[in-house]
Amino acid sequence: MSDIETITISEDGFACVNQVGDFEFTVDATDESGPNPNAALVATYASCFLPAFRVGGQQRGHDDLGKIQIDADADMDDDDDLESISFAVHVAADLDDDEFDEITARAEDICHVHAALREELEADIDVYGDAF
Structure with a gap:
């Protein structure tokens, strides 16, 4: 098992929802729904x-x-x-x-x-x- 495990998902477009433990945040290459x-x-x-x-x-x-x-x-x-x-x-x-x-x-x-x-x-x- 790794020390850090994350899940990054993009349903479409360039925004990614990241799951890190119990936390979720969005990173968006286009700066529309989160920081790039x-x-x-x-x-x-x-x-x-x-x-x-x-x-x-x-x-x-x-x-x-x-x-x-x-x-x-x-x-x-x-x-x-x-x-x-x-x-x-x-x-x-x-x-x-x-x-x-x-x-x-x-x-x-x-x-x-x-x-x-x-x-x-x-x-x-x-x-x-x-x-x-």
């Missing part, structure tokens, strides 16, 4: 990186980073393939750049999506403290 696969990947990457960032903070002695928001941007090439991803990480805690660099490096080691992507597609990450 590239947008879903970028959102999934940010959704993995954010808790990894929080754990990285805890492991570096910063248990309360407060609210964290990631604004993700991605560029695509002429073939509609992802070319680059950038994260602007906004953190309520006011830490110095060295502390944020340590937390970011640890988060990169923890984030499973970060590890799964080819190196040239890994997010460029900027962190902004005292953001809220």
Whole structure:
């Protein structure tokens, strides 16, 4: 048995309904009934990186980073393939750049999506403290 099992179904057109455990969501290549696969990947990457960032903070002695928001941007090439991803990480805690660099490096080691992507597609990450 696999560690992760999903079911993806498309009755017609380009929308796919995905079943992951008890959860269901739609991904649509035409952006009509859900985000397109590239947008879903970028959102999934940010959704993995954010808790990894929080754990990285805890492991570096910063248990309360407060609210964290990631604004993700991605560029695509002429073939509609992802070319680059950038994260602007906004953190309520006011830490110095060295502390944020340590937390970011640890988060990169923890984030499973970060590890799964080819190196040239890994997010460029900027962190902004005292953001809220």
